[in-house]
Amino acid sequence: MNNLHNHQQQENHKINGGSHKSTIPHEVNNPFKLHQFSLASGASIVENFLSSNRLPAFLATGFFQVPIRELDKEKTAFYTGSRLIRFTKMPQGFKNSFAIFQRAMQLILKDLLGACCVVYIDDILICGESIEEHNFNLTKVIARIKKYRLEENIEKRIERTESIKFLGYEISYNTVKPSLERAHGIIECKSPESRKDIQRFIGMINYDRQFVQGLSNYLKSLYRLQSKDVKFMWTEIEENILWRLKLNRNKD
Structure with missing residues (x-):
């Protein structure tokens, strides 16, 4: 694909704190239907490591490695200035890129x-x-990647390490816990002032639900305030729940 000029970029943020910058303009994305393919949560992905004594290693592959069928290339075409650009490989920022790449990696590493x-x-x-x-x-994993002609990002490889960050968790020998950055996000969270604020906080704390004993009991009062049939009132009861949840995260 030729160099791109004068088109809008968007970012897709990854759970582990990085981001994928879009290289595709919005007008290319609009005609496509979103694939119904659910990405597993970070919590479910790292669950295998919660009760095992394992040394972690990390590899990164990357986009721009999945070829686009010849008959589909024209669907990615757009003008930049006087030039017509089209992609030959699946770009970042295409609305189905994550789902397609995840499905491909699951088939390759099945x-x-x-x-x-x-x-x-x-x-x-x-x-x-x-x-x-x-x-x-x-x-074995490197050999499998090479077999399917995928290129590893060597600069991002980490091996035989005592601790590694992956999808917002710190994974070490026999230990998995939320990363300090994510824990701080909960600890520094201000008291909710609206239903949207409560939804945002519940989403943050639910991501680590297996690390918070009795979480469902803590959240009962907060779930109640999400209802449009209940007047939003943040009282001392909810503030005490928030404080206890923050204290729990601070222990990590």
Whole structure:
């Protein structure tokens, strides 16, 4: 694809704090229907590591590696100045890029997923219960990626490390916990002033629900305030719940 000029960029933020910048203008995206393909939550992806003694490693692949069928290339065409541009490989920012790439990675790594690795779009977490198993599994995953002609982002590779950040969690030998950055986001959260504020806070804390004992009991009062049939009133009761949840996150 030729260099792009004078088109709007958008960003798609990843759970682990990075972001994917869009290289595709909005007018290309608009005609396409959104694929109904649900990405698993970070919590469910790292669940395999909660009760295992494993050394983590990290690999990154990347977009611009999935070829577009010849008959579909014209669907990505757009003008920039006097030039007509079209993509030959799936770009970042296309509304279905995440779903397509995740599905592709699951097919490529299908027999390895859960056994020695997990994948979230273009990020792969590999593990082993010993250095030998760790190295063996790392070699298997790299070989599988190369078999399907995907290129690894070598600069992002991390191996044989004591701790690694992945999808907003810190994963180390026999330990998985929310990253400090995400914990601080909850701790520093202001008292909600609207239903939208409550929804945002519940979403943040629900992401770590397996780390908060009795969370459903804490959230009963907050769920009640989400209802349009209930007058929004933030009282000392809700403030005490908020304080207790913040205290729980601060322990990490």
